[in-house]
Amino acid sequence: MLLDKKRILITRPNHDAITHYLCEWNTEIIKLAKEKNFDVHDLKAEKANKKEVISHLEKQKYEFVIFNGHGNSNQIAGYNNEILIESEKNHQLLKDKIIYAISCSAAKELGKKCCEAGSKAFIGYENDFVLFYEKNMLSRPMQDEYAKAIIIPSNQISQTLIKGNDIGEAIKRSHEMTNQNIEKLKSTESVIGAENVIMALLWNMASLKANGNLNQKI
Amino acid sequence: MEISEDVKKLVIARLETMPANLKMSIGGDEDLDKHKMIKEVEKESDVGKKIVEMHMLYLRSFKTKM
Numbered sequence: 001m002l003l004d005k006k007r008i009l010i011t012r013p014n015h016d017a018i019t020h021y022l023c024e025w026n027t028e029i030i031k032l033a034k035e036k037n038f039d040v041h042d043l044k045a046e047k048a049n050k051k052e053v054i055s056h057l058e059k060q061k062y063e064f065v066i067f068n069g070h071g072n073s074n075q076i077a078g079y080n081n082e083i084l085i086e087s088e089k090n091h092q093l094l095k096d097k098i099i100y101a102i103s104c105s106a107a108k109e110l111g112k113k114c115c116e117a118g119s120k121a122f123i124g125y126e127n128d129f130v131l132f133y134e135k136n137m138l139s140r141p142m143q144d145e146y147a148k149a150i151i152i153p154s155n156q157i158s159q160t161l162i163k164g165n166d167i168g169e170a171i172k173r174s175h176e177m178t179n180q181n182i183e184k185l186k187s188t189e190s191v192i193g194a195e196n197v198i199m200a201l202l203w204n205m206a207s208l209k210a211n212g213n214l215n216q217k218i
Numbered sequence: 219m220e221i222s223e224d225v226k227k228l229v230i231a232r233l234e235t236m237p238a239n240l241k242m243s244i245g246g247d248e249d250l251d252k253h254k255m256i257k258e259v260e261k262e263s264d265v266g267k268k269i270v271e272m273h274m275l276y277l278r279s280f281k282t283k284m
Binding site for chain 1: 237239242243245246249271272279
């Protein structure tokens with residue numbers, strides 16, 4: 001008997017520096033998910049709009065939803081900061097799913113409300129997600145060593161889940177990767193301004209939260 | 219949160235050493251280079267307060283390991 005592939009929905013707006021960086025760095029997650037036989041629906045750039053997101057969430061059953069984009073404690077945004085998901089308006093669309101939102105502060109209120117409305121879990125940041133990048137590397141975000149040290153621990157969440165582990169393990173590995181990068185940066189005197197990246201890593205790690213049952217898997 | 223003058227001076231002194239080619243993205247506002255970060259700290263804006271918090275978190279991370 002053929003089993004349906006598990007589905008992942010991912011939004012990747014790219015209208016400013018941070019969304020551009022996250023968009024490019026999430027290609028690694030998409031590649032891994034396809035290798036692991038997931039059916040990946042990639043809403044990149046202009047496609048990361050409210051109409052598309054709602055349509056996908058209403059028509060298909062997604063096990064895992066990854067949001068990259070700006071946000072606040074009650075909203076997640078997409079391309080050009082159009083609001084995609086909002087507390088008390090359409091957060092119920094995320095019922096029965098695991099969500100990872102790389103969006104400022106969304107874990108604070110929206111994450112809790114999603115879990116109250118039946119989301120399996122909501123992983124995100126209770127405070128602002130902070131990124132340092134080199135301004136002359138905008139055309140080559142994958143080669144920006146400053147951004148790389150910050151984004152890799154964030155990507156670790158999705159990658160660990162896609163590999164079949166539970167949320168608790170994903171958080172643990174993200175913390176481990178954060179600490180590894182901090183130690184590496186502390187011991188590398190040649191990286192000028194490394195302490196700024198360390199600050200961002202500490203800040204993001206303190207802000208990373210999972211609402212819901214940590215034993216859940218995709 | 220009120221920022222003491224000593225803490226503000228400490229953070230600004232640290233920001234002065236930040237490489238000029240680095241920018242920080244925090245929240246949905248404009249990305250900041252070191253000069254803009256210093257201005258935000260000086261005027262104690264919401265972003266400025268977060269920058270101070272970030273530096274204090276970093277400095278405290280050394281204290282907790284001692």
